[in-house]
Amino acid sequence: MTVVIGDLSIFIMCLAMRNHCLISLCLLVPLWASAADDSNNYYGQREEGWFWYKDPKANKLVQAKSAQLPEAEEPKPFTVKWLKDNMDKTREAAIDNPTNADGSPSREMVAYMYLQRVVLDKSQNFANAAEQVVQTDPLLDENNRIPFGSAARAAFMRDLDNGKDQALAAVAQKAGLWFFFDSKCKFCVAQQNVVARFAKEYGFAVRNISLDQKPLSGMAAWLPDRGQSQLLKLRLTPTIVLVQPPNNFYVISQGLSSEETIGRKIMLVASTQKILPDNFIKDNHPFDKGILANKDLQSEKLNALKKDPNAWVKYLQESLGQSYQ
Incomplete structure (x- = not known):
């Protein structure tokens, strides 16, 4: 075969170029495969977003902790x-x-x-143990607060009634009563008689005030309403208001009320509004004796005691002991 020198040169150059292309392609194949793998990893985990980083140490730590977690123990039978x-x-x-x-x-x-x-x-076992604890601990025995026995309870109630009478008499020295009525009110006559007896028993001064500018039948002393009812926003008759000079007004009852109800509500107002001295308030609230106050149950001291039953039992015993004083 005859080959021309010029054609031979061209043939050699083409062969060299083809070999070079094959070598380049072989070098690019691994890079393309690696890129393809990276691309597949991203699209397979695209929910992680663009900005993410997995710390291999953190993963190993999580796996180690998971392996160390103890299995939950089954509770003992009959617990x-x-x-x-x-x-x-x-x-x-x-x-x-x-x-x-x-x-x-x-x-x-x-x-x-x-x-x-x-x-x-x-x-039954729980109840027996609870009864034993209560009977042997004076701070838990309710009989020490309020007696249960018939004779003891009767004496307790007599003392309570006597204390209430003394307290109401003390309130009468500092406050009086306004009795609001309407001449057409069916219950106002009956309420007037109750108020008169109550005021006489404890020494309250009473001012009778007519909303319709007319007296009740047989009423000797009364005054017309001069805006007091509007000031106090009264809606019903009869109404009783406790008045403590110079400008303290407390609505005691609206509607027909008994002497007992009037006295109980006056005592409530007198206690909450500090009309009574502290010794009267304490003597007339015997059911508050031996009761944990909110300040005892919200004390900051409890934060240091919450993990130690012995410590918070001691704290409660001290608080209850003080409440009996």
């Missing part, structure tokens, strides 16, 4: 936790299958009845 987990299931099984084919109680029924016996016996 409260165990009963909560099993009582309903056992009862439902007994309801669905109460008897066997021969009519005898099923094992599910027997199991439930025994569980019920466990619950009742635990309740």
